[in-house]
Amino acid sequence: MTERTLIKDLSALPDGPVTVSGWVETVRDQKKVQFVVLRDESGALQLVNPRSVDDQGVVLADEPATTISALTQGSFVTATGELKHDERVKLGGIEVKLDSLTVATLANPETPIAADSGIDKRMDWRFLDLRVPRNALIFRIQTTLEHAFRTYWIERDYVEIHTPKLMASPSESNAELFKLDYFDTTAYLAQSPQFFKQMAQSAGFGKIFDIGPVFRADPSFTSRHATEYTGVDAEISWIDSHEDVMRMQEELIVAGFSAVAAKHGAEIRELFDVEIVVPSIPFPRIPLLEAKDIVAARGHVVDRNDDDLDPEGERQIAAYVAETFGHEFVFLTDYPASIRPFYHMRNDEDTSLTKSYDLVYRGTEITTGAQREHRVDILEAQAVEKGLDPHELDYYLDFFRFGVPPHGGFGMGLARVLMLMLHQGNLREVTYLFRGPTRLQP
Amino acid sequence: MTERTLIKDLSALPDGPVTVSGWVETVRDQKKVQFVVLRDESGALQLVNPRSVDDQGVVLADEPATTISALTQGSFVTATGELKHDERVKLGGIEVKLDSLTVATLANPETPIAADSGIDKRMDWRFLDLRVPRNALIFRIQTTLEHAFRTYWIERDYVEIHTPKLMASPSESNAELFKLDYFDTTAYLAQSPQFFKQMAQSAGFGKIFDIGPVFRADPSFTSRHATEYTGVDAEISWIDSHEDVMRMQEELIVAGFSAVAAKHGAEIRELFDVEIVVPSIPFPRIPLLEAKDIVAARGHVVDRNDDDLDPEGERQIAAYVAETFGHEFVFLTDYPASIRPFYHMRNDEDTSLTKSYDLVYRGTEITTGAQREHRVDILEAQAVEKGLDPHELDYYLDFFRFGVPPHGGFGMGLARVLMLMLHQGNLREVTYLFRGPTRLQP
The missing domain is CATH 3.30.930.10 (Bira Bifunctional Protein; Domain 2)
Structure with missing residues (x-):
């Protein structure tokens, strides 16, 4: 089995290295920092990736930045990084600073249903x-x-x-x-x-x-x-x-x-x-x-x-x-x-x-x-x-x-x-x- | 609910009045005493009914004797009587001396299957x-x-x-x-x-x-x-x-x-x-x-x-x-x-x-x-x-x-x-x- 921690169990852990797995709910791919909200069967978690820059301050296309930029909603991934407790993070007061991100399946980028879809449409999906x-x-x-x-x-x-x-x-x-x-x-x-x-x-x-x-x-x-x-x-x-x-x-x-x-x-x-x-x-x-x-x-x-x-x-x-x-x-x-x-x-x-x-x-x-x-x-x-x-x-x-x-x-x-x-x-x-x-x- | 004791629980009880319910496995309808083996989902029990005699020693057709004589195998009954512990009784070392016997359903006297019936016949029944x-x-x-x-x-x-x-x-x-x-x-x-x-x-x-x-x-x-x-x-x-x-x-x-x-x-x-x-x-x-x-x-x-x-x-x-x-x-x-x-x-x-x-x-x-x-x-x-x-x-x-x-x-x-x-x-x-x-x- 992937040695993963359920998201609901993270807040009780001390700061340090963790592995989590789940699906991508949202991606905010900003110039200096990338955020991914990851969800598993127990909860949701913010993953954060401050982008690397070279000596001239140019943002690098390195990993996991490139993988994050290509992520689609619903993709299943395993993320490894440093757990940090930070009260300013709205989502449960914790976040994980990414070391690596492995994609299990990249989802089709369509989103066939939304929060306001009718029930028949939702049942189709x-x-x-x-x-x-x-x-x-x-x-x-x-x-x-x-x-x-x-x-x-x-x-x-x-x-x-x-x-x-x-x-x-x-x-x-x-x-x-x-x-x-x-x-x-x-x-x-x-x-x-x-x-x-x-x-x-x-x-x-x-x-x-x-x-x-x-x-x-x-x-x-x-x-x-x-x-x-x-x-x-x-x-x-x-x-x-x-x-x-x-x-x-x-x-x-x-x-x-x-x-x-x-x-x-x-x-x-x-x-x-x-x-x-x-x-x-x-x-x-x-x-x-x-x-x-x-x-x-x-x-x-x-x-x-x-x-x-x-x-x-x-x-x-x-x-x-x-x-x-x-x-x-x-x-x-x-x-x-x-x-x-x-x-x-x-x-x-x-x-x-x-x-x-x-x-x-x-x-x-x-x-x-x-x-x-x-x-x-x-x-x-x-x-x-x-x-x-x-x-x-x-x-x-x-x-x-x-x-x-x-x-x-x-x-x-x-x-x-x-x-x-x-x-x-x-x-x-x-x-x-x-x-x-x-x-x-x- | 019928206030009944499961047969498996009887042996732990002291001698005294009990009510049991189940189906009739066998009847031995002898001249001086009647025996019924009663089974429920937990076990089997011997019911005994010494027949009443009049002053001249003639056996009476009273209850529950008459009901017992008419019993068929498989009939469902409720029996009330006196629990007695008696090591000589092969079936669990206990028996119940009957006071009354109430028939819930009298079974058809046919016995469509026996212990040695083939599996298809048994599945039919x-x-x-x-x-x-x-x-x-x-x-x-x-x-x-x-x-x-x-x-x-x-x-x-x-x-x-x-x-x-x-x-x-x-x-x-x-x-x-x-x-x-x-x-x-x-x-x-x-x-x-x-x-x-x-x-x-x-x-x-x-x-x-x-x-x-x-x-x-x-x-x-x-x-x-x-x-x-x-x-x-x-x-x-x-x-x-x-x-x-x-x-x-x-x-x-x-x-x-x-x-x-x-x-x-x-x-x-x-x-x-x-x-x-x-x-x-x-x-x-x-x-x-x-x-x-x-x-x-x-x-x-x-x-x-x-x-x-x-x-x-x-x-x-x-x-x-x-x-x-x-x-x-x-x-x-x-x-x-x-x-x-x-x-x-x-x-x-x-x-x-x-x-x-x-x-x-x-x-x-x-x-x-x-x-x-x-x-x-x-x-x-x-x-x-x-x-x-x-x-x-x-x-x-x-x-x-x-x-x-x-x-x-x-x-x-x-x-x-x-x-x-x-x-x-x-x-x-x-x-x-x-x-x-x-x-x-x-």
Whole structure:
């Protein structure tokens, strides 16, 4: 490896020789002195090169001056020189006086995107867009958040599974489905790990989680839909109701947000002007029908043909919860069966309702969770009621025919959580490489 | 939640009332006493129910006797009773004298698979197959191994990325490619995260990893190929050669194997009769051409038309390494360019060789790694030399045109590592739900 010091670690070092590597952000090629701002994954640093002059005071075309004059923005270089602490240097109070500069790759001098480029243009050049510290930070936050989720689960003896993405039949519905030729037959891309995480309950795994891609052939172009995204899924056995799933999920979110606040709180404040709030437990819970009354009382008429809230309704209920409970999260519970999949368990007293919930964070739904129907006769009847063909579901129904404990779980969109956490308006900002109806590259 | 005690935790408890939940493994319904072996995710337990008799000594049809008589294998139940420590009980020296038994689901009395069922039959009924403790343990081991890998990386400031699986063009080759209709165009399933993890280097991320599914439309039916599997990938900047990648990977493997040995060593010994050996560092390194000479000297004629080793050759070199160095791993290095992809960097002195390696574990290749060519003119020439159309690679070549540091990485098949670690003969055994040319269900 190149023996380099990360830029963030320089300020703690004494004056003396150092080597740093990164890419060129700016070059000021002045007559008497040259300045280069070098950035690496940890920060930015000023490199300085006072130009050599001969006895007559004529500036010499020596090294590294000549190399610096030819530098383009984005070029990757390794610089060796003398670290100097100097309070007058705006960039961190340090600079490196260059001894040598080695160019790894000289970048094309074009600059296809600028700070004010539109989002589609930036996505075309995503690898340049991700060099912006704020954008790169998003993926460090994602790493911390995910690792905290996994650690929460693993400390509690959950098993991590990788469910297959290639399926012989649709997992959720026949709509929004990608299909492909699979040798002599047809395969479908998994719309969720739903069936296979339930299988783990029948297999006696007890508690599992699965973080992986899910695919939706969703033609919509909204700021919160993607055709491929990372799903964070869990499923647990021996629950009494969806309340047990909600209790686990709120603890999980507290673990994740605590880790992000501890590790990145200051940077997030600086680069996003956002304060990460670790939510208090329990999160508020409001039955959906009650939430609809609250929204109506606030003067919003829900614009949908079914029993669900619309996006503005979600924002209204979130505003109500923020005002009333000072909380950014709310569980909306007991959704009508009419707008829930066949595998959600119905409420014992009122079978028009399900033992299910959505989790709304800062006005947007990030999760659907539920207790699952584990009694195969009821499950099959509910599938028929939803217009599904039980023969196509036969392999799934077998999981129940041969014994399964009561169970439930949830699915959460990782990018949605990040988008809302960082007050971003679009999933594209928080997805490494976004996929939508017209976006397959890079 | 059902307030249950895990079976493994019972032996540490004093005699007294307990509740356990799990599935029925066997029932012995005798005239005077009934025995049920109950299993949960942590172990197995004997439940005992001495049958009640009336004043005349006639056995009564009361509860839980009647429920026990109707129990089928695989039914999920919750049992409450008195825990008793009794050295005479073979199963762990404890039993629970039943007070009550609640059936969650009564399983279909058929038993589609048995201990001696063939692997295809077992895969048809994978959810039952995974109830076997040895099979379930595999996924606890996988969880521990992966978490140790991730923790190793995260402690060293790597960023976890999720590369998209939907691509506009092939990532590796035009062979073994799944394609699908994607709105008005065609998409391909990623054969590896190769291009996108390299993109992270151009984006200045420095060090990244990515664990996710990869897809190969490979029609072969061998024990070590699948059409979908979990790839463990890493890519790092500012390397001097593939040696830097190898050094990271051997440390990573030691971290993973140490965690598995510490957490599951005893169980693995008991259920697999396998001793987990934490390998010593450095792993042996042998240039491929030298390895071929060694294999030839051992009398094996490699049966291939290209410059690679065949599977028997891999076994032979592993045997040589085991005999000579007492090691289960060997890095085979400096592969000929003829059998490496265009993006592997060539050796400076001998351009017929690449700065690449395979990692062979117990006689089977588990990884290909390399330093990547980051000089775009050389990269493009190598693509043309391999018969690829540089226009199709334009978006990928842009990553290099706009600056990229020297970098390299590897891809490792998670299931292959598990298969070899546990001395299994087939990937099907260590994959949650295997996918092959004729296997899409369940």
